[in-house]
Amino acid sequence: MPEGTVNQGIGASVRRKEDKRFLIGKGNYTDDINRAGQLHVYFLRSPVAFADIVSINKQKAEKASGVAAILTGEDVAADGLGGPICGWVPTNKDGSAPSEPPHPILANGRVRYVGDHVAAVFAETLDQAMSAAELIDVTYSEMPAITDLKTAIDSTQIHDGMENNTYFDWELGDEAATNDAFDKAATIVNVDIRNNRVIPNAMEPRAAVADYNTGDGRYTLFTTSQNPQLTRLVIGAFMLNIPESKFRVVAPDVGGGFGSKIYVYPEEAVCVWASKKLGRAVKWTADRTQAFLGDAHGRDHISEVKLALDKNNRITGLRVDTLANLGAYLSAFAMVTPTYLHGTLLSGVYDIPAIYTNVKGICTNTVNVDAYRGAGRPEATYLLERTMDVAAKQVGMDPAEFRRLNFIPKDAFPYQTAVALQYDVGDYEPLLDRAMAMIDYANFESRRAKSAKNGKCRGIGISTYIEACGIAPSAVVGALGGRVGLYESAVVRVDPTGTISVLTGTHSHGQGHDTTFAQIVCDKLGVGIETVEIVHGDSDRTPFGMGTYGSRSLAVGGTAISKALDKVIAKGKIIAAHMLEAADADIEFKDGKFTVMGTDREKSFGEIALSAYVPHNFPHDRLEPGLEETSFYDPLNFTYPSGTHIAEVEIDPATGVVELVDWVCCDDFGNLINPMVVEGQVHGGIAQGVGQALYEEAAYNDNGQLLSASYMDYCMPRADHFPSLKVENLVTACTHNDLGVKGCGEAGAIASPPAVINAVVDALSPLGVTDITMPATPQKVWQAIQAAQTKAAE
Amino acid sequence: MYSTKYVKAKDIDDAATIMASAEDGKFLAGGMTLIPTLKQRLANPDCLVDLSACGLSAINDDGSSIRIGAMTRHVDVAESALVQKAIPAIADLAGHIGDRQVRNHGTIGGSLANNDPAACYPAALLALGGTVHTQNRSITAEDYFDGMFETTLEEGEIIREVSLPKPEKAAYVKFPNPASRYAMVGVFVAKFADGVRVAVTGAGEDGVFRASDLEAALDANFSADAIADGTVSADGLMSDIHASAEYRAHLIGEMTRRAVKACG
């Protein structure tokens, strides 16, 4: 870096470039986009969970003012349209293929959850479309709703041809070896785990604006997507049969996704389809109720966990049997989330010789469930970290020391787990030690005693987590049933005047890529951050890429950028060698200057860029003009961020209210590009995990009605729920990508729920409480105390 | 929302006249409840009669009670020096309704007219034995509430102001619903020379109610210790995903103890 310049490179806490446009209202979201002559579409949704549609009478509605058309499942069938597809399909344990029942984009003859799409009403205004929808007369023949995971298997078939309402029955690990471990165990720990169902609640609800141009036969779709290229592929190739070159998908500014905007839903496809069919642009924006009813929910597992210990309290075996509620239809990554993103994480940070897991994916009359911040890994971490606490208690060890005893030792890397993954690097003890020091773990009991004096129950809870990020090596993905590759792409386009555009296949919807990706460029090329633009989200501009989820954007997409930058530098060196009349090998690139080593002869980066585009004095015999390089990077392995989070809570036993009083964490994300952005990601993740642990619950009643379908009943975490979060990092650099980075987007949400619940149970254990399910609401805590007291009295 | 007509009334008589000529009109106060209802198409009035220019937002002290105009916003009640001095529990109650935006719009008249079973003001009116004054008459608290979201206001009747007698001591303690932060249980305790009145909101199947068992216990001994566990029965209390009737019954006892303590 040239002297005197502010460090804007790797490791600098540069302020987020994108925030200005968001803060002054100059963001450009899908709902900000309007097309001339557009129609508005409103979706009439099923008010019942499970029913055959006897008839749909739309005559009166079609005559209502402003109505252009009303389309139903019959129209979808007549046009031969496909539905959303599943992107990753693991094989059943008996070797057969899972069930993939069709998902028509407008219900055809049967509705399967409250909110299922029954008709699409197109009108000049949204109000007109809504009024017309009220005039549609639908007759349903209702069937009893199936909402309970445990009884769903024995209930009426929701999809014809799919037995036991089971999408798949999958296993991983060595069952015989695991059984053997239990046969020989000195201690067996049994824990029942429920991972509660949550609703993603991105700040911006989903939206779409679709336009078909009869002149050139091209479609344009603006939509709230985390991966516009995938959306284009799925809608174009699998649903509507549109040649990709005739289809542009743009995901402009997107206000949060948390997984829910990975998938293609019926609404976006209906907009695209109708824009040609009706010859008018079509706009749809979900309101909050539609978001509650229609966006893919997260989690919703029931697991039975068994842990085997030897006489020294070393873990020798783990068995996990899980039922995963996937909802009424299969969403894109619904099958991989509870299988390969869950089962493979069951070893956690522990050396466990034998693991076996069986997961059944269950269909119910509820909205689809799919990946939600962390995707499978929070579920695995929660059950494992809860079990670690229960086990420690059972054998009378301090939970921190029980964990330490079972950590994979530092010198065991690369470490092959019993569940397929190979961890490249990690060092777990220093993370635990640092977090314990940060919260003053040693003196916790005196704090507990002080709280007790005030009538409060204080507890402390540890979570030592690992996650597999940087998704993912394509060959591995393919071998495990993935239908996509999970490489990432980047184009580094240097302009004649030396400004730089980076075109990435990832998508930023809160992660801060405009800033962090630019920092990689600043670091490598020695330019100022204002000269760098990050371009994402437009299929006409960016190379084909897989989008943003699974904490992959930096580890995979950032590495692609780094590699493209290396190519730019390599080409620049040849140009510089030519201009400086030196050998290639003698050119050194540093701080934005190409120098003949050991001399003061140099060319600036700008001079090289100019000469690439005004190639008068140029090595034409060796190079083509221009300075633009592309890289497609396919990762060699997952990355493995890890860390320790410790929560301290204080509970008012008179009301059951849990107050979070302290939070510390020490994470290992590998090298950090922007520590401030990382801290922000960790804060957000913790808040989401705390939300799941204490407040959030998607509650369906027996009729399949979503009871928590608004913020009046669905409790989100709020700023006043939190103490100041203390966030620190230690680094073991990832060994297999150029930047040594691992990813940080999901860590907080993965680590935090068990830390909270372990703390709550610890706080209540003096009262005899041994377990509590998420969310630990005041009522649940109070009831647990009552039940423990009743039991004690007996 | 459905399209509707909006009229800003000049004064209370004008408002009544406009309402009389509408087929299915609605008075609009702060709009904090009414506007979301309209947006969700749960109501379809042909006319909205805005009361904001009717001069109904004043706070006065008439010696034995305070009088609060129907259009007085929660923020104005919370910040009123007069209220803070005369009945601090009311200022405190108003200051903890909803969030800042809600307090900057929502009004006491709107709250009482709506009679949400989880709203705070109904507990205050009932515990203080206050009176609702409309353009035609005065209705005592006992006669005013008529079950969840129901009052004895007649069609076209406008709340003009509310008078609240000054107690010796009073306190309101709310256990907020975790999601909405309305009262999951709210208890208003008021001690007068002639006895203690306790009103409970957020819990009753028929909306706000007076807790006679608690009143009797506190009449005998105005102290938190007077409320033993199990004093409050779960009969007639609401059950929902946030709180069972039993938990609400427990919270009523606990919030009452806290309110008594807060009375000092």
Ligand SMILES: Cc1cc2nc3c(=O)[nH]c(=O)nc-3n(C[C@H](O)[C@H](O)[C@H](O)COP(=O)(O)OP(=O)(O)OC[C@H]3O[C@@H](n4cnc5c(N)ncnc54)[C@H](O)[C@@H]3O)c2cc1C
């Ligand atoms: C997010 C949120 C949180 C809230 N939290 C709380 C809380 O914690 N505690 C609490 O008590 N409340 C809470 N509220 C409700 C709030 O107090 C509202 O202000 C109140 O319910 C309605 O008052 P308003 O002035 O907005 O009335 P509006 O919404 O304008 O009207 C409500 C109803 O009353 C009628 N009306 C209004 N004024 C009169 C009048 N003078 N005469 C006759 N009829 C009239 C209207 O026609 C309408 O039917 C909350 C509201 C929101 C949106």
